[in-house]
Amino acid sequence: MTSFISHLTVDCSDAYSLSQWWKPVLGYEDVPGDPNLPGHEECMIVDPAGKGVSVLFVEVPEGKSVKNRLHLDLRPRTDLRDTEVERVIAHGATVQGDHRGKYGPGTGWVTFADPEGNEFCVLRSEAEAEVAAQSAPTEAADA
Structure with missing residues (x-):
């Protein structure tokens, strides 16, 4: 048996802002019926054509420190x-x-x-x- 990638998770300090930044870069949108809002600690964006991997932005307390x-x-x-x-x-x-x-x-x-x-x-x-x-x-x- 094998697995598949459900979604890609990106740790960040501001999930909403980063999801908003990435949406136009990828041509993605919020999950239909589940809009991302300021203050949300987890924000997912999806390919409207259903072909790309979804991206989940999750707030974490530590900042990025290395490559x-x-x-x-x-x-x-x-x-x-x-x-x-x-x-x-x-x-x-x-x-x-x-x-x-x-x-x-x-x-x-x-x-x-x-x-x-x-x-x-x-x-x-x-x-x-x-x-x-x-x-x-x-x-x-x-x-």
């Missing part, structure tokens, strides 16, 4: 990676590292932090990765 051992890798649904990078920067994400071109032209990712310092990366879109794979089959798959 995450687990982080989200985001792939743009429709836009190009560089367009998505600019969108999340405009939304308030902080660039932690720019690794675009790491494996050659058009490859790589950008590492960000959300308002509470949780790291996440923006990868190339599936279309960009597919074009690169056709032109350079030895290239890293996620880069």
Whole structure:
């Protein structure tokens, strides 16, 4: 028997604010019939299409102190990676590292932090990765 991922839990200091920040980044919404409100210590957001993993923000007393051992890798649904990078920067994400071109032209990712310092990366879109794979089959798959 195996297990599946029910949802991803993010420890934070303000569950409501962080859930509100992530909703437009992911295109997610509150659980239907269970809205997140200021003061809630747990706030879940879900993919309205039902295809993505739900994210639960849970308030904890301690702050983030070191690099995450687990982080989200985001792939743009429709836009190009560089367009998505600019969108999340405009939304308030902080660039932690720019690794675009790491494996050659058009490859790589950008590492960000959300308002509470949780790291996440923006990868190339599936279309960009597919074009690169056709032109350079030895290239890293996620880069």
